[in-house]
Amino acid sequence: MAETTGSASDLEDLLQKFLTWATGTPGWTQDEAIGTVSSGRQLALHKGNCYVQMRWNPTLGATNSVALYQSTGYTGGNRSGTHPGDSGNGFNTSTSVAETSLEDERALETIGNGPFPSYYFYSDGSGDYLHCVVEVATDTFLHFGMGDDGGLEKFGDWDTITGGAYCYGHTSRGINSAISAVNTTLFDGGAGTVSGTTDGRLRWATMRLAGAPNQGGSSVWATIGGHCSHTQLNDTAGNARATCVGGFRGGLIPRAFGNFLAGNTSGLAPLSPISVSYIDRVPSPNRVYFLGFMKDVRMVDMTYLAPKDTFTVGPDTWRVFPLIRRVEGSALGDTDFLGIAYKT
Numbered sequence: 001m002a003e004t005t006g007s008a009s010d011l012e013d014l015l016q017k018f019l020t021w022a023t024g025t026p027g028w029t030q031d032e033a034i035g036t037v038s039s040g041r042q043l044a045l046h047k048g049n050c051y052v053q054m055r056w057n058p059t060l061g062a063t064n065s066v067a068l069y070q071s072t073g074y075t076g077g078n079r080s081g082t083h084p085g086d087s088g089n090g091f092n093t094s095t096s097v098a099e100t101s102l103e104d105e106r107a108l109e110t111i112g113n114g115p116f117p118s119y120y121f122y123s124d125g126s127g128d129y130l131h132c133v134v135e136v137a138t139d140t141f142l143h144f145g146m147g148d149d150g151g152l153e154k155f156g157d158w159d160t161i162t163g164g165a166y167c168y169g170h171t172s173r174g175i176n177s178a179i180s181a182v183n184t185t186l187f188d189g190g191a192g193t194v195s196g197t198t199d200g201r202l203r204w205a206t207m208r209l210a211g212a213p214n215q216g217g218s219s220v221w222a223t224i225g226g227h228c229s230h231t232q233l234n235d236t237a238g239n240a241r242a243t244c245v246g247g248f249r250g251g252l253i254p255r256a257f258g259n260f261l262a263g264n265t266s267g268l269a270p271l272s273p274i275s276v277s278y279i280d281r282v283p284s285p286n287r288v289y290f291l292g293f294m295k296d297v298r299m300v301d302m303t304y305l306a307p308k309d310t311f312t313v314g315p316d317t318w319r320v321f322p323l324i325r326r327v328e329g330s331a332l333g334d335t336d337f338l339g340i341a342y343k344t
Contacts, residue, residue: 003319003344004121010114011058012041015066018121018132019043026127031074040099042080047127048148049208050165053080057099062112065103068144070167070206072220081105081236087167087206087221088235106169106203108134108142118308120319122342124296126150131297131342133321139307140325140333142170143185143340147295149208152276154292161211166224168205172324172333183323183335187276187294188247189225201225201233207244207276212289214282215242224276244291246276248299249338257299269311271298271318271341302326302339310344317344 004021008014015034022028022045032044032053044053051074056066072085081090091104103109117138122131129147136142149164170185189204201223209215209222222242223232226249232241248254257272273293280287300320305311307326310319319342323335 002123002125003342005118007118008114008116011056011064011066011111014114014116014119014134015043015054015056017119019045021121022123022130026123026130028127028130032076037079038099040102044074044080044083046074048150048165049163050146050148050151050167051083052146052167053083055080055099055102057102058113060100060113063103063110064113065105065107065109066111066144066169067102067105067107068146068167068169069106070146070165072208085220086236088233088241089202089204089206090236091202103171104202106167106206107171108144108169109171109173109203111136111142120321120342122296122344129295133340133342139322141307141321142324143321144169145186151295152292153273153295155290158289158291161209163207163209163211163220163222166205166207168224169203171200171203183249185323186248186297186340187224187274188249189223199233205246206241209242209244209278212242212278213280213287215280216240222278243279243281244276245279246274248272248274248340254299269300269313269318271300271313273298296343298341300339300341302337305339318342319344 023030028045028047030045034043040057042055051071053069054066069081070087071083074083089106091101118135120133129151131145134142146167152164168186172183184203187205205224207222210220218239221235222244224244224246226247232243253272257270275293276291278289305320310317320339323338324333327334328336
């Protein structure tokens with residue numbers, strides 16, 4: 001894995017640096033350079049089976065969000081969210097596009113227009129994934145990324161099932177106007193419905209998946225959230241999306257490792273892998289199929305670690321960031337000691 005870091009003067013500078021980096025050594029292909037569409041801006045790139053597009057409106061200033069879309073292909077001239085096989089995370093429709101609603105889609109929610117003190121981009125030697133961390137203000141971070149089929153450490157015989165390409169953004173907001181936050185990033189989705197009429201499932205990570213038990217022949221997408229009690233909405237073409245669960249804020253793996261405090265002084269750095277499982281909801285009781293882990297990214301407790309600290313485990317060096325802000329508090333964005341570590 002390699003780490004690339006720098007700063008950005010504004011949002012377009014940040015996204016241009018991301019696009020230039022992604023299409024360099026990681027080997028992703030630019031489908032669309034940063035360009036103007038209507039009142040907004042967009043870009044597109046892909047590698048293998050992972051097609052991702054982004055859309056934003058710089059005129060919104062501090063309230064600007066960058067929406068992320070995942071599809072099975074790309075058609076030149078199409079608006080983001082209307083490419084072939086779109087995963088269905090758009091709150092807007094192909095006939096009604098309002099850049100003021102981008103925060104209601106899968107997005108870097110309210111990232112603003114910078115300047116950004118730092119960014120950190122990560123990819124492995126094969127460019128299987130792009131993990132990105134943006135410092136939006138001093139010691140306050142947002143995370144986003146995407147990966148081709150090789151971006152997952154697959155488990156068992158999952159290679160017999162088609163899929164693995166994924167995309168995630170980062171949302172943080174209160175539940176029904178309360179301070180309690182819904183944080184959605186990586187393979188970690190919050191509640192199904194959040195404040196107002198918008199739906200949290202529009203913000204979750206999506207993953208290409210086909211041929212899983214009882215999935216249905218027309219389904220090629222799964223959403224990855226923190227629970228499996230809701231139907232996961234449809235993709236843009238109206239096909240049902242499958243249910244996957246994952247994340248680092250709950251479940252067996254975080255419960256096993258979450259109470260172990262990492263730190264350079266203690267000599268301990270227990271890293272929790274971020275897993276994903278498919279839920280077959282047809283039989284009763286439901287069946288759970290473990291699919292694998294995100295590659296080269298882990299959860300870690302930050303009680304004795306500061307933002308951007310590095311530590312070593314065997315031959316590997318890791319850099320740690322808060323989920324949003326390393327603050328023990330009840331304000332939106334205070335994420336205590338929950339950290340995300342990326343292999344440098």
